[in-house]
Structure formats: structure tokens, C-alpha cells
Amino acid sequence: MEEIVVGKGDLGLTVQRLLDENCRLATAVCLDQGDHFEVLYYFHRGLDLVPLRVKVGKDEELPSISRLHLPAALIENEMKEFFGIKITDIAIDFQGRMLLAENSPRQPMCKNNSQTATEG
């Protein structure tokens, strides 16, 4: 499984190239690395997987890939809700209310968040 590592600026082009090769998104995994997030996209190529890794600063925006590939929308919403990663222009944006309720803990998967406390 050869991993592709790209900057966030090249994400869209790389995803489009994979889609042109008849790959599709299996899922994406967000990792809280302290000062930045790492997002690992896994694409199906037949039965094989192609991992694509992107690093993004905690105050930076990451462009959504859901305009290129709609199935990414749900997983991007989940990452945004659970980690607070700033994913922009999601095709179907649940505004932080896909899985979490109004009184749920905010960004519960972040490591440095005392987090499990509820806001407000």
C-alpha cells in the first residue's frame, strides 16, 4: 500500500486524479497531532486501498473534496464535528449537528480539550 502525501493545496487535484483512475473514497481518518491535524483519506482501487495523507494546521482551512466526490460529505461532517477541523464548502453541511446534539460536548475527539464538558 503506497501512501501519497500531499499539501492541502494539492488535495483537490490529487483526488481528481484518483477519481479519474476509477478510485473512490472508502473513508477518511482525522488524527489530532497536537499542533496540527493529519487527515488520512483511504481510496478503493478495486479491492486495494490507496492512502492519501494531508497535514493541516489547527487554524487553517481544509477544502472539502465532497464537490468532487459526494460520498465524502458525511465523513467530512463527522471530522468537522468531532475534531473542529475547518473543512470548507462541504456539499451537504450539517453545521455541526450530524451526530452531535446541541448540548453534546464540542469537538470531543480533540486531545487537548477538556472536552467532554458541554458548552453553555
Add this chain to the structure above:
Amino acid sequence: MSKITFPFGPQHPVLPEAIQLSLTCEDEKVVEVLPVIGYMHRGIEKAAERNPYVNNVFLCERICGICSFIHALSYCQLMEELMQVEVPPRARYLRVVWSELSRMHSHLLWLGLLADSFGFESLFMQCWRARETVLDALEMTTGQRVVQSSCVIGGVRRDINADQARQLREMLAGVKAQIDAVLPVFQKDYTIKARTVGKGVLPKDQAWKLGAVGPTLRASGWAWDCRSLGYAAYGELGFEPVVENDGDSYARTMVRARELVQSYELVLRALDALPEGPLAAKIKGVPPKGEAIMRTEQPRGELFEYARGNGTPRLERLKIRTPTFANIPALLAMLPGCEIADVPVIVLSIDPCIACLER
């Protein structure tokens, strides 16, 4: 024509679990669908970071009560991959036996729910009666009907001895006779065909592009099944995916119907070839460190798990992508254009498991 938007669910006779679809309709025709989820989220990925990694087997098998064994198996295989543990052959074959029994009871449950969705109560009861025997078989071999807890990191906790294997064959022969009695109804009955043929069509190219998995994908012509990867003992049992080509609710029903028979045969083949030897490898050394992924085939499709360990007893991250999560975009594409009356059957046709979807 004016449009009206109304909620389908979260409580609906056809939905075994809570999910809402916001349907926008023109007259009786659905023109747009949006999912409203979050009724059953339990924070299992977060909980997995707080448990010692060994205890997560019990957490993972409680994600869902229908495919609980395969959830445990996936997590155990993930940890074995991360820690380079070699599972003894007998354990690998027993894992296939319990996985396929789980698939049988899941597919029988689903066939019963489908029958109930269009009012065939007797057929529903016939399917669930057969399922009861499969649950009895799970209870006899693992001690538990729903959450088996027979999978451990490194192997399995329980054995199937020769006497239990004989009893299991007898029980499954009875189940096979019941399956042979009900499947022709699903295949040939006029009303069932009227309710499923041509309903919720998912064309082959769209099925792939929308990320569909499991019977939802295979009913659209894709021979794509994670068991083909050969995990556990599937690589030694001559496994071939079941495929249908029409991509409608009927094709998805036929995939599951044929997989029932296939699972029955796989259990018998695994019992025939069951090697002698230990049930589990000893786990030595430091706790898991590094990254690994694992994929298995649940009754509803590919289960994808990712783990990252840091050498401590607690995982840094466990990600679980369930098959229903992957099948939601396909469902949203199947519904526009259908009649309101067909929505329940089309929703059921992906065999949604909301407990899995939301974790």
C-alpha cells in the same frame, strides 16, 4: 406543482432503529431526500481511546447486536495486524464458522423484516423461525445468542468439539430445509416482485462512485467482497462473491437470499476442514504501536477499521467506518423519482443498521 417536505421516521413501522429521512415530494413522487441522523450516537470511538486495548473487543462487539461477532473479529484482526500476531489455524476456521452464522441470522432477520414491510406476516415469521435455530446454534457453540464474546486478540475463546460439530450440522440441516421453503416465495411471488422489481435502481457505475458496499454493491453487478481478501480462513475455503446485475430492490434481495445458502455451505466447509491445534496465540511484548487498518465483510458490507497505537495500553485513535455509513449516499440516490409508497421497501433494501452507522 408545489412541493411538500415531511419527515420519514425516526419512528416508522418499517424502521427497526431510529433514523429520519427528510423527503421532499411533488404529489406522490419523491424529488429530494436528506438524512437526519444522530439519534443513536454513543461515542464508541472516544470510549475506545479510554479503555485498555484488550477491553475494546467487548466494546466493539456492542456496536451492533446483529453483526456483533464480526465487529469483534475485525477489531481483533486489527490488533493482530498491529502487533504482528499469528493466529492459529483452528481459530481462523472457527472465526469463519461464527462469522457465517452471524451472516445467516442477519440475512434471515432482514428477509423477515422485508416480508413484514409489505404485509407478509406469515413469511416474516417463517424467516424468523429459521433465524431462531441459527441463534440456538450460536448459543450452543459460544454460550451467547447475541453478543458472543468468543473472539479474542490472538484467536478464539471457545472451541467446537466433535459432538457440538455434529449437533451444529443437524441444526443447520433443519435451517437449510426452512430456507429452501421460503426462498422460492421471495424469488417468484407476484406481489414481492411487484414491490421490488425496478424499485430503487442503483446503476452499476453509480453504485461504485457513490461508495456502496456489500449486497447493495454486489446487486449492481460488482463482484466485490472483502472475504475475497482471504482473511481468517476464507482464502482456503474457495470463496466466490454472489453477484446480481439489475441493481434494484429485488436484486439486493436475491443477493442476500443466495448468500444465505452460501454461508450455510461455508460453515459446513469450515467444519469439514477444521484443523487440530491451539485456539489462541499468546500475546507478548509491548502494547500496540504504529498504524494499521483492517477490513472485513459484514452482512451489510465492508467494515473498515483504523488504529493508531503509541506503545501504551490505550490506543491513540480507533476509527470505525461501518457499511451502513458507506451505503447512505447510495440510498439518497435511489429514492428520488420513486413513489412515496415505495420508500419503506427501498430504505430496507440497503439493510440499514443505524447502531452501526452512528456508533
